[in-house]
Amino acid sequence: MTEGYRDQFLREGLLDPTPRGAEVELAVGRVRVHFAPADREVRVPAGVSVFDAASWNGIAIDSTCGGHGTCRKCRIRVLDGPAPVSRLDVRAFSPEQLRQGWRLACLAAAHGDLAVEVPPLVTRPKAATVGVGRQVILRPAIQKRYLKLAEPTLADQTSDLERLLAALDDLQLRVDLHALRRLPAALRASDYTITAVVVDDVLIDVEPGDSTARRYAIAFDLGTTTVVATLLDTATGTPVAVRSMLNKQQPFGADVITRISATMLDPEAIERLQTLAQDTLDELAADVCKQGEVNPAEVYEIALAGNATMTHLVLGVPPEPLGVAPFILSTRHWPELLAADVGVRVHPRARAVVFPSLGAYVGGDVVAGMLASGMDRDKRLRLFIDVGTNCEIVLGDGERILTTAAPAGPAFEGAAIRCGMRAADGAIEVVRVADGQLRLQVIGDVEPRGLCGSGLVDAVAELLTAGLIDRSGRFVPADRARELAPTLADRLTEIDGERIFVLHWGGVGEVREAIYLSQRDVRELQFAKAAISTGWSLLAEELGVTPRSIQQVLLAGSFGSYLSPANAIKIGLVPRLSVLRIVHAGNVAGEGAKMALLSVRERSGAAALLEEVRYVELSDRPDFNDRFVDQLAFPA
Amino acid sequence: MTEGYRDQFLREGLLDPTPRGAEVELAVGRVRVHFAPADREVRVPAGVSVFDAASWNGIAIDSTCGGHGTCRKCRIRVLDGPAPVSRLDVRAFSPEQLRQGWRLACLAAAHGDLAVEVPPLVTRPKAATVGVGRQVILRPAIQKRYLKLAEPTLADQTSDLERLLAALDDLQLRVDLHALRRLPAALRASDYTITAVVVDDVLIDVEPGDSTARRYAIAFDLGTTTVVATLLDTATGTPVAVRSMLNKQQPFGADVITRISATMLDPEAIERLQTLAQDTLDELAADVCKQGEVNPAEVYEIALAGNATMTHLVLGVPPEPLGVAPFILSTRHWPELLAADVGVRVHPRARAVVFPSLGAYVGGDVVAGMLASGMDRDKRLRLFIDVGTNCEIVLGDGERILTTAAPAGPAFEGAAIRCGMRAADGAIEVVRVADGQLRLQVIGDVEPRGLCGSGLVDAVAELLTAGLIDRSGRFVPADRARELAPTLADRLTEIDGERIFVLHWGGVGEVREAIYLSQRDVRELQFAKAAISTGWSLLAEELGVTPRSIQQVLLAGSFGSYLSPANAIKIGLVPRLSVLRIVHAGNVAGEGAKMALLSVRERSGAAALLEEVRYVELSDRPDFNDRFVDQLAFPA
Known part of the structure; x- marks a missing residue:
């Protein structure tokens, strides 16, 4: 879905063509492992297997079982450091080989600094590329x-x-x-x-019989608005089918707060919201199975990434404490769950991995996003922003990671905007001023019906550039507009006493039929972007860094994928950096869910994130309001 | 239910009034623990806590939490032997006390020989008497x-x-x-x-709030014929209510083989049998809760002891392989289960302990029976017989334990007997000849309607004593009968060419309305008792002991409880021992289920039995038939 725009942005030079994730380096960890003959040294958490230490760092070790200890192909030689002999080593090697340091890499845990020698490859390790350019060695749960078992006899009555x-x-x-x-x-x-x-x-x-070739899983991104399901072949790591649909909870309100409110007003609402979310997942599961020609009974595991409210609701856990101060989660880590617990009818005993939450407003979707974008491994100072009604922000350098949530409001969803609409057919999503002419791009290439979030950001940014909006966010006076942009000035007019800028005149050129940007719309966007920039500037302060020293900004979520990096800088939504450092990360929540299904190591990485990332609560900071007001103006 | 007869047997001097279980001593184990000042030395499996080692052996150590590590009352001093300091010891004792050897007994595992000092009691340990006179320290699961928790704040957003x-x-x-x-x-x-x-x-x-006082569990004895439920208060160890009813599977046949056959003939039968068994349990659960005035939601655990077929059926696991050679269990140990898995609607997430099986015909009921009768602990050479259509036999001295199953056939259930019936109202259950007169005891004190298993054994035994049946099992000729027992001889007559002995003439004295014992009935009983005595004589041989050296015989099961020990000896169903050595063990399966609910230690003892007891398969022994024929005659 997003590929078309990504290509377009690449052509326009707005998007960095180099996948940044390919450069990830392991950053957290306590022991060093040196690999010969590659002469590579890596740092990994103590206890990680040599196999994983290598595969996380792109050093290939032979394996056909994905590190499960069964193929016995991942032979390495420990040259220096502690190397206890595992129970499988004694089957795989002769005493002489054991003395020489030969071990199976998948069972050799690095409990101290190690130097190991890796023989040349005989087979290729199986891996898949997921997340933000991350290579994941296949090791599904x-x-x-x-x-082939022996038949029982009277002499061997061993139970089945x-x-x-x-x-x-x-x-x-x-x-x-x-x-x-x-x-x-x-x-x-x-x-x-x-x-x-x-x-x-x-x-x-x-x-x-032999059904080993058929083993499938489904990754769900359970959004407040949109839900996406990806059917994965865990044998190859490839996606077989992808489908998305609107969350059936929509009639209860557009954002999480209205849905939480519903459960407070009506004791039966939680059950209905649970059923609607479960029906959404179940329908998508049936859809991707049909599309991928897979029997639902061949789907043995699902993974689910959603914000805390969506996750609580789909599991039938009361969400009220999320919605009122002091904003308390029922739990961060979810207990052992089945797909049936979230209403997904695949294999009746299929299991479910539900991403943990860091806080009431930094949910499993963000944890999945951090996993997919390698926030815990990349040593660069990186800023991750999932733009939406509730905006989640993560800032870290792999060693120290901070996160917070900023209440951006519904502007980016097109709500509370005069001509706003969701990013659907008829929505103006790109606005450009070139050679004094206004150029619009409309979803579905149809007559414009409204303005979606990315169009809103574009419109404001372009009018800032053209000088028709000043730094304080006001439309300039009409005469000043004529002076600065004569070809656009007649679009600056009024309706019901409010100043507007007409983006599209409609059929008969009547202002009442026009699609426009109003003065109040600009204010809404200012509030939204100020909430976000206050968030990341406070995180930067907590971390003791300046926003200008940030090396990469990852724009995540469906809205982030459509946002022009240049205009995001222009309005101050992201720090003022080279546009090449602003990267569209895509649907990182869904990618994180896929990673969890393809690799148990990555899955445990998600759980570990909860201990590594510190949640910063903004709502009780006395300086928040002052900071927020400071951030309302657009950057110079 | 059985108490009336127990009292009667006690009066008749047929039953040993001393509860044998009170004398149990721990027999399996590897380390010695010496207790001062009692000067008692016990042997226990390595790793057992000092607390358990004491409580198993009737040495009281203070505790109010039942050994859960919370009350910190179970203070002991290790005088000699290994005594690592546990995480709770450092909270409970000063460094000086730790140096002196003070430890909490519930966390002090005996990993080597130990000498410990036990301070005098301050509080009494809570215990219950269950099983065959066994004292069980309360330690329910x-x-x-x-x-009382602190309320969350913005400064403490810890999840619920x-x-x-x-x-x-x-x-x-x-x-x-x-x-x-x-x-x-x-x-x-x-x-x-x-x-x-x-x-x-x-x-x-x-x-x-505080609901700690209310915690209940239900123990089920799931018999092929009768199902018994006991509601237990796990806080006090006392039974609150007991109910029994016929297994609703009865219409499918009286014994396990007919029920297994039903599943082979009709693919839908297993689901119906499962539903019927589950309905039986669920109805009983509702009954005992009503009787005990306990809300079913306050029942948090159930335990179930049944034979392998009943257990397979109630769990919906196909039982066919149990019914045909080589007689294979689906599993010995059952996985983690909920009460809901066996259809019992108590607390929705109540858990279920289902007793493991040793073999296709030595099921969870026998394992529960062994637990209740302390077969793994009593050092005396003991024979355990659960008499029924399928008869389970255990012989052991605590160190070595053997078990087997003997196909006794349905004679003891009153089936395949001309005037046979189940032990219900109208069944002749006791037959005595005294002063040349026949005296009958009828269940319910009503007009006799038939002969149940115990009445059958009595009738044959009494006629053997009177000389009317010879050692080979034949009715003696009429003239010989008149000579030996003139007052009874006219009861020896014929019907349809088969010789019979009339026990009750009915209304008009017509032989066709009489309740009688036929020649073929005697043969059926001979087959049944021969199967059993072949079983225990072969087990004795395997163990290298003679049947006369057996120190105690435990007659278990509902039938065993009604059997006259003297007559059981007379017909050769049990070895020829002093009648005082033949003990009615009662419903040991149900008692074992109760023990599992009252003590997690006893529960793990049941699991351990599977490793300690050797199952001997009789059906493939080449000498079985010769032995069987040898056993057909009655003892001299």
Whole structure:
């Protein structure tokens, strides 16, 4: 969906063609691992396996099992440092090889500084590119094992389950009753050759014969407005189908506050909101399965990234404490969940990964976004902004990471704007002034019906450039306008005593049928951008850095993807940096959800983020209002 | 229910009035713990806490929390042996005390031989007597904790769940989504004073205010014929209500084989059998809650002991492999289960303990029975017999324990017997010959309608004594009968060419209206008792002991409770021992289920039994048939 605009922005030179994520470096960590012959040294958290330390840093080690300890291909030699022998090492190596330091990299944890030698590749590691240009070694929680078991006899009355688990003795499994119910028939229907379906450490099913090739998962980005589902083939890491739809909770209000309010006014509202969110997810799941020609029963895991309110509602947890001071989450980390707990009818015992929240207004969507954009690993000072009604801001250098939420209001959604509308067909989304002429780009290439968030930012920025709006946000007087921009000045007029700038005259040239930008609209945008810039300027202060020293700004969320970096700088929504440093990060929440499904290591990285990132509450800061007023003016 | 007969047997001197279980001693184990000043030395498995080692052996150590590490009352001093300092010891003792060896007994694991000193009691440990005279220290999996939490502020935005878990930091808890859904409202409804409901290591609910006094559990004995439910107050260990009813699966057949066959013939039968068993349990649960005036939502855990077929059926696991050679269980240990998984509507997230099975015909009921009768702890050579259609036999001395199943057939249930009936109103259950007169005891004191299992055994035994049946099992010729027992001889007659002995003539003295014992009935009983005695004689041989050296015989199950020990010896169903050594053990399956609910230690003892007990399969023994034929005659 966003690709067309991305291409256009690339052509216009507004977007940096280099994917920044490709440059990520590991930043948090306590031990050093030196890899020969590549002569690369990396720092990783103590306890990380050598295999992961290598794969996180793009150093390829042979593996066909993705680091599960089963293929025994990830042989490395420890040249220096602690290297205890694991239970699988003694099967994989001779005593002489063990003495020489040979170990399986996936089981060799780096508990101290290490120097290791990596033999040349024989097979290629399986990896997928997700998130902001991140390469993820495939290590999904979903595992399938094809097994040929011996038939029982009177002399060997081992129970069905113990027979199966003995063949999976490298895993410490819990067993779902569903799998046990299916086991006796599955074994006897297929001459004791079956496929065990494991998710994390749970045996959730057994399937007769060999079904190892088919293992799917669905990543959900549960937005307040839009919900996106991606069906993933976890065997290859590739997306099979993507669908999006409006959140069916829309009738309860456009933003999270109106939905929380609904649950306060009506005790039955929470159940209805839960059902509507669950129906949205379930319908999308059915859609992507149909589109991808996958049986829903072959989907064994889902991941869900949403803001705290959406996550509470879809799980049926009361959201009221999120909506009133002191803004309290029911929990940061969610307990073990099933897809059924969020109403998604795929495999009946499919499991669900729901992203944890950092705070009432820095939810799982932002945690997923941080994961996808490598906020915890990139050593550059980076600013992450998910622009929306509630705007989440993250600032960090990999070592120290701060986050906060800024109440931007609904301007970016097109609400509270005179001619505002959502980014749908008929919305003016790009506004340019060139050679004294106004040029509009309209979604769907149809007659303009209104102005969406990106169009609003563009219109204000272009009129600032043209001088028709001054730094304080006022439309200049008519005579000054004629002087500065004679070809545009007649568009500056009034309606009901309020000054407006007409963007599109409509059929008969009547001002009442026109699409315009009003003085009050400019004020709304000023409030919104001031909330955001107050947020990141306070975070910068907390971190002891200046906004100008920020090396990269990631604009995230569906709105961020459409925003012109140059105009975002122009109105002061982002710090004044080279436009090349402003990067569209795309749907990072959805990308984070995909990463969690493709790699258990990345998933645990998301959980670790909660300990690494500090949430800064702005609402109780005495200096917030002064700062906010200071930020209302547009930059010089 | 059985108490009346127990009293009667006691009066008759047929039952040993001393509860044998009171003498149990710990027999399995690897380390020695010496207790001063009592000067008692016990052997326990390495790793067992000193607290448990003491309580298992009747040595009282102060405790009000039941060994959960919270009351800090269980102070002991380690005089000799390894005594690492636990995390709670440093809070409970001064450095000087720690140097002197003071430790909390509940956290002090005996990893080597120990000598400890136990201070005199200040409070009494809470214990309950269950099983075969066993004293169980209360340590239920259900725990309730009343907590007063600090209210959140903008300066302390800790999430609701983390706030709660911080107050439970001595427990490593998993959290049920249900508890999380209730948490925000519960906290805010009660000024942050709530009761946490924990079962095992799972937080299943939170309740506003202090509800710690109310914590209930239900123990089920799921029999093929009869199902018994006991509502337990886990705070005191006392049973609050007991109810029983027929298993609603009865229409599918009287024994497990007919029910397994039903699932083979009709693919939908398993679902119907599952529903019927679940309905039985659920109806009983509602009954005991009503009787005990307990809200079903206050029942947080259930335990279920049943044979392997019943357990498979109630869980919806296909039972077919149990019914055909090589007789394979789907599993020995069941996975983590909820009461809802067996259809019991109590607390929606109540958990379920389902007893594991040793083999297809030595099920969870027998494992529960072994637990209740202390088969793993009593050092005497003991024989445990659960008499029924399928008869389970256990022989052991605490160190070595063997078990097997004997296909006794339905004679003991009154089936396949000409005038047979279940032990219900109208069934002749006791038959005695005294002073040449036949005396009958009929259930319900009504007109006799038939002969139940215990009446069958009595009738045959008494006629053996009177000489009317010879050792080979034949009725003696009429003239010989007149010689031996003139007052009874006219009862020996014929019907349709088969010889019979009339027990009750009915209204008009017509043989066709009589209740009688037929020659074929005697044969059925011979087959049944031969199967059983072949079983225990083979187990004795495997163990290298003679049946005469057995020190105690436990007759278990509802049938065993009604059986006359003297007549059981007479017909050779049990070894020829002093009648005082034959003990009615009662409903040991139900008692075992209660023990599992009252003590997590006892529960893990049940799981441990599976590793300690060896299952001996009789059906593939080449000498089984010869042995069986040898056992058909009655003892001299």
